[in-house]
Amino acid sequence: MSAIKIKSNKKLKGELLQGLYGRGKRMQEMICVYATTFILLANLVILLYNVQKGELVIVAGAVLTGMLTADFLSGLFHWSCDSWGSVHVPLFGPAFIRPFREHHLDPTSITRHDFIETNGDNFMLPLPFLTLLFVHLWRSPHFYLDNTFLVWFTYALALLVAFTNQIHKWSHTYYGLPRWVVLLQDWGVVLGRKHHRVHHVAPHETHFCITTGWLNVPLESLHFWRHLESLITLLTGKKPREDDLMWAK
Ligand SMILES: [Zn+2]
Numbered sequence: 001m002s003a004i005k006i007k008s009n010k011k012l013k014g015e016l017l018q019g020l021y022g023r024g025k026r027m028q029e030m031i032c033v034y035a036t037t038f039i040l041l042a043n044l045v046i047l048l049y050n051v052q053k054g055e056l057v058i059v060a061g062a063v064l065t066g067m068l069t070a071d072f073l074s075g076l077f078h079w080s081c082d083s084w085g086s087v088h089v090p091l092f093g094p095a096f097i098r099p100f101r102e103h104h105l106d107p108t109s110i111t112r113h114d115f116i117e118t119n120g121d122n123f124m125l126p127l128p129f130l131t132l133l134f135v136h137l138w139r140s141p142h143f144y145l146d147n148t149f150l151v152w153f154t155y156a157l158a159l160l161v162a163f164t165n166q167i168h169k170w171s172h173t174y175y176g177l178p179r180w181v182v183l184l185q186d187w188g189v190v191l192g193r194k195h196h197r198v199h200h201v202a203p204h205e206t207h208f209c210i211t212t213g214w215l216n217v218p219l220e221s222l223h224f225w226r227h228l229e230s231l232i233t234l235l236t237g238k239k240p241r242e243d244d245l246m247w248a249k
């Protein structure tokens with residue numbers, strides 16, 4: 001196939017995928033971003049009001065565990081959307097699979113998305129848990145004291161899940177990033193630009209974790225995703241990335 005034809009096929013598919021981003025989806029994303037921002041701030045105020053100096057170790061442990069869990073969940077969700085199903089799966093396809101498939105065709109398109117389009121889906125996921133956390137903290141003064149680790153773990157996990165795609169967007173942004181973001185990337189606190197490039201080599205079958213990226217190397221050395229794919233193929237007969245292979249042809 002000629003280079004021009006491959007390019008025009010990619011452009012066509014990219015336009016088709018972008019066309020699935022409708023007004024209803026945009027409205028849902030806006031509501032999620034505003035609601036989750038509010039509940040994140042409300043919970044933070046209560047947490048900072050309650051935190052004690054002697055809790056530093058337990059808070060650090062909870063935040064670290066929350067960050068690791070968020071990184072693993074980002075990998076699991078990304079792997080699922082990259083490897084299984086298609087954009088034509090009812091509801092889930094246009095809403096969740098589409099952005100990942102579009103992202104492989106045009107990795108820089110994410111850098112042109114505004115804050116709402118970048119973060120709408122991820123801000124939706126932790127909303128029920130943050131609401132539940134807020135209700136418990138608000139209703140009982142003992143809830144924080146009795147569940148300090150769980151409270152900080154939940155908050156850190158929710159915060160990192162909410163901002164995962166923003167972090168992912170930064171990993172594709174090579175100009176104009178704020179200095180503090182570059183420092184976080186260089187220190188390995190969030191997903192690094194060089195590290196994430198490994199995932200963008202076709203057929204996009206490694207380095208799925210996109211929050212901190214801490215788990216990519218350990219999971220690859222365990223062949224974690226390959227084992228999981230073999231298990232699913234064994235149970236369902238389906239092969240991973242079949243839809244992507246079909247488009248490539
Ligand atoms: Zn991907």
Ligand SMILES: [Zn+2]
Pocket residue numbers: 103107168172196200
């Ligand atoms: Zn990417």
